[in-house]
Amino acid sequence: MASLGARPVLGAASDGAPVLAADEAPNPWFDPSYVTDNWDTIVGYLGQHVRLTVGAVLLGALIALPLALLARRTRVLSGPVLGLSSVVYTIPSLAMFSFLAPFTGPLSATTVLIGLTLYTLVILVRNFLAGFQAVPADVREAARGMGYGPGRLFLQVDLPLALPAVMAGLRIATVSTVALVTVGVITGNGGLGQLIVGGFNANFYRAEIVTGALGCVLLALVADVLLAGVERLLTPWTRAALA
Amino acid sequence: MHRRPRILVPLALAGVLLTATACGESGSSGTGGGSGGGGSASGEACVPVAGDQLVVLEDDQQLQNADNIVPAVNAATAQASPALLPALDAVSAALTTEDLIELNAAVDVDRQSAEEVATAWVEESGVTDGLEQGSGAIAVGGANFTESTVLANIYANVLTAAGFDASVREVGNRELYLPALISGSEIQVFPEYLSTATEFLNRQVNGADAEPVASGDAQATATALQPLAEQNGLLFGEPSEAADQNAFAVTQEFADGLGVSTLSELADACGDGSLVLGGPAECPDRPFCQPGLEDTYGLTFGEFRELDAGGPLTKAALQQGEISIGLVFSSDGALAQG
Missing domain, CATH: 3.40.190.120 (Osmoprotection protein (prox); domain 2)
Structure with missing residues (x-):
């Protein structure tokens, strides 16, 4: 068929542009009635967005932690580990989802979850590694001299001292994942991205697009503030030192 | 396309x-x-x-190739539920391109929700009268654009009236949802476009450079589609007069x-x-x-x-x-x- 590629059903009116079909009916950027009328749909997408983000960052952290420790312990491995996580990040997300889909089920959210998890690695592994490498060698030496085993050394020395860098990594990874979830639209699991693309495809329904976009921004902000709060709670000594 | x-x-x-x-x-x-x-x-x-x-x-x-609306159904599901395809064919028989234009305008211009618009059309058209009754859960796929969403909701409404437990599942692009329809585990029904679906399956079966079999003749295209669909475990209903x-x-x-x-x-x-x-x-x-x-x-x-x-x-x-x-x-x- 007469292939025209994707069928764009949207139009953006910029200043001085001709009056577009999208402008014939009232089409405000902000429309509270859209939000109230479609509240259940929006909350459903928001929930999916949060689940995918939290899942991806948690899974990413669980994978990044051993990788970072391995890279610190064995210098030879740190190059390949960092390199590999960066290379994965360069795979376009569209290609990544299409590549994963045959294995994970074409419409399942798992496809998006795996892709997003892989993308978090480039941020998390680097930050975790930087945090652990910044733990002073003499502090670790002293802890070992006091009889700390490897487990205790990690939990009571390495982790607390690396925490600021670890938390910084988690915050960046979370915010970037909130944005990336929207690409999941190609599998039908795009969280708030469904609203953004759906609005474009419904003759440029501005209220729907703005709801999706603002939702993403607010979600990213809230997640960042929450993680900043967690960081504060976990590192009381940084404030004691300032006081 | x-x-x-x-x-x-x-x-x-x-x-x-x-x-x-x-x-x-x-x-x-x-x-x-x-x-x-x-x-x-x-x-x-x-x-x-x-x-x-x-x-x-x-x-x-x-x-132009005939891109009439045609119900695509997972073949195993259609065999297990004989009432499924007749219900969808009833939609094909009643739907016209003018209807499709009005349905799209109601959502894209008047900003009604796709669900409301679909429900109103099903009530008005009377397609649910005298449908054979079936049972079981059916997921209708709909792509993320107005027409597909409205049609998916129409299918789901009609299937509900025919005794099925029908729901609409939002999907992404054809490369992903068609395999899902073929496997039948996540969606079982999809409002497809005749020539687009035909050529998609043609390329899957006969390779990327396959000779096109779809044409401007809807019936000829539907005939060419049947063997391709069978090879893929799909079943297509009657093409509607309505075309996009x-x-x-x-x-x-x-x-x-x-x-x-x-x-x-x-x-x-x-x-x-x-x-x-x-x-x-x-x-x-x-x-x-x-x-x-x-x-x-x-x-x-x-x-x-x-x-x-x-x-x-x-x-x-x-x-x-x-x-x-x-x-x-x-x-x-x-x-x-x-």
Whole structure:
């Protein structure tokens, strides 16, 4: 068929542009009635967005932690580990989802979850590694001299001292994942991205697009503030030192 | 074809808009001609005529592939539930392109929700009367654009009326949802487009360079589709009269001035090269667009304006009298009369 590629059903009116079909009916950027009328749909997408983000960052952290420790312990491995996580990040997300889909089920959210998890690695592994490498060698030496085993050394020395860098990594990874979830639209699991693309495809329904976009921004902000709060709670000594 | 992911569209549009806006300012001189004198070859006969109402000129030589709405069903599900396909065929029988235009306009222009619009159509059309009753859970897939969402909701409503426990599942692009339909585990029903689905399966079965089997003849295309569907574990119902395919629109004023309603009549009336064609960038190279119009209908164009693929730029250019004829989609809500 007469292939025209994707069928764009949207139009953006910029200043001085001709009056577009999208402008014939009232089409405000902000429309509270859209939000109230479609509240259940929006909350459903928001929930999916949060689940995918939290899942991806948690899974990413669980994978990044051993990788970072391995890279610190064995210098030879740190190059390949960092390199590999960066290379994965360069795979376009569209290609990544299409590549994963045959294995994970074409419409399942798992496809998006795996892709997003892989993308978090480039941020998390680097930050975790930087945090652990910044733990002073003499502090670790002293802890070992006091009889700390490897487990205790990690939990009571390495982790607390690396925490600021670890938390910084988690915050960046979370915010970037909130944005990336929207690409999941190609599998039908795009969280708030469904609203953004759906609005474009419904003759440029501005209220729907703005709801999706603002939702993403607010979600990213809230997640960042929450993680900043967690960081504060976990590192009381940084404030004691300032006081 | 036109039912693919539209994710890149926002990006592409920004660029297109800039170019198109610039074009519109620099080259909008063709509006002075008024309505031409009934096909006289004066060299000005077919200059653009501004007007709000757009009408599609009939593709009487079937240049475009028949993209009629057709229910696609997982074959195993259809065998297990004999009441499934008849219910969907009832929708095909009742749905017309005019209905499709109005359904799209209700969502895209009047901003009603796809669910409401679908429910209202099902009630009004009476397709649920006397349906064979079935049972079991059925997930109807719908892609993330107005028409597909409305059709998926119509299917789900009708299936519910036929005793099924039907739900709508939002899906992404065809490369992903068609395998899901073939496996049948996540979705079992999908409102497909006849030629687009036929060629997609044709390429899957016979390789990327397969000889096209879809054509402008809906029945011939449906016949060609059946064996391809069987090989893939799919079953297609009756194609509806309703179609969403490439079409060429003019303003009502332009059509009335020349007294044309088909592309052949347009070719007879406009031999003087004063037609201005608007369409997507690839139009001058694709057989369904400018080359097809020239070869199949013998139309001659004075100028081609690069706009978008049936989007707001093309429609606005038609309405403002910057192009005489433009590529649109036959079920576009902007074609609604009134």
